[in-house]
Amino acid sequence: MKEITSHATNSLNLFMALCLTGLLSACATLPDNSAPKPLAPLNTAYDYDLLDSRTQQPISVTALADLLKDSDVVFIGEFHGNQASHLLESQLQNALYQLNPKQILSMEQFERQQQTILDRYLDDEIGETYLINEAPAWENYAGSYRPLIEFAKQRLLPVVAANAPTDIVRCIGRQGGGYVNKLPKEQRSWIADEPFADIADYKQKYQDWIQQVRHLSTKDAKKSYQAQIVRDNTMAESILKALRDNPGYQVIHTNGAFHSNDHLGTVAALHRMAPDLKISVISPIHTDTPQHPQPAPEDFLQGDYIYLLQAQPAKYVDAAYRNKIMKRIFKQADSKPCL
Secondary structure (H helix, E strand, O other): HHHHHHHHHHHHHHHHHHHHHHHHHHHOOOOOOOOOOOOOOOOOOOOOOEOOOOOEOOOOOOHHOOOOOOOOEEEEEEEOOOHHHHHHHHHHHHHHHHOOOOEEEEEEEEEHHHHHHHHHHHOOOOHHHHHHHHOOOOOOOHHHHHHHHHHHHHHHOOEEEEOOOOOHHHHHHOOOHHHHHHHHHHOOOOOOOOOOOOOOHHHHHHHHHHHHHHHHHHHHHHHHHHHHHHHHHHHHHHHHHHHHHHOOEEEEEEEEEEHHHOOOOOOHHHHHHOOOEHHHHHHHHEOOOOOOOOOOOHHOOOOOOOEEOOOOOOOOHHHHHHHHHHHHHHHHHOOOOOO
16 A cells, blocks of 8 residues: 555656656747737738837737826827728727717817818708818828717717917917917916926927928027927816716817826926826827838837828929929918918
8 A cells, every 4th residue: 555655646746747847948938928929010001010109019900098097198199180090080080989988089080170160061051062171170180080979979088189279389489479469368278377398308308300301599499398398288187187077988189299207298387287188098009111110219108109101202303393382382471361
């Protein structure tokens, strides 16, 4: 009996040793999950690769929505007119709604003075052509923003016309911050209470960018920056008001990537106004190799999540033609009066 017990014990020990050896061997052959996974090629203008900046690994829209479900505000940075940006916005809007139907859509693409006409459209008092022509909506509204607006309209969700009026911004860029003091009471309400509140680290980033686009004097660069932060502070204030008017709701805000990249711009302004808010940022990254997209390490600093997409076609190749168009645009802007 003792021999049988001893034999059984030895067999069990051998079995366990073999199992342990097998387990260790299996562990030794497990894939290294820390290594970047290959990204899908971007074959069409609608394709994008979505990544978690923390893990630097690909992530699906459904998985992203689950990670974002507890965020108070989700900033989706876009490249205006890029099909992949607008597809992601629409897909994520739906995925987040499935997790929390208390949703508000906030948009750079509509301005505060347009809120009444936007609400009339959402309430079926006017048709889409009226909205596009009379708001007026952006030129790419039908192809880019119609899906977002219609999703909200069909579900009776609030839509916030968050931005400052283009005319006021343009005149601030022309005359400087003192222009605000000329505004009548109603127009003054169309921009933030503190339109020129400082946004840390943003000024240098903006001035570096604007000098690449237009060579401005120090005086004109200051006015240009004031015009920029009027937009950021106004959008941030609009988002905060929407949250306070609708407790328990989540805001999805769409804007050009510059307004939210690096958690600066509108994101930083909102954080200054309400530091306890949980804010998440999704940032687009152009890739020059769409068949083999690969983010650079610094790309992951742009947002909590990034998405790689193809760049739009170059607007200009002929420098002389570009200068001709720019002069026409600036001449048209200068012809519009300010107070």
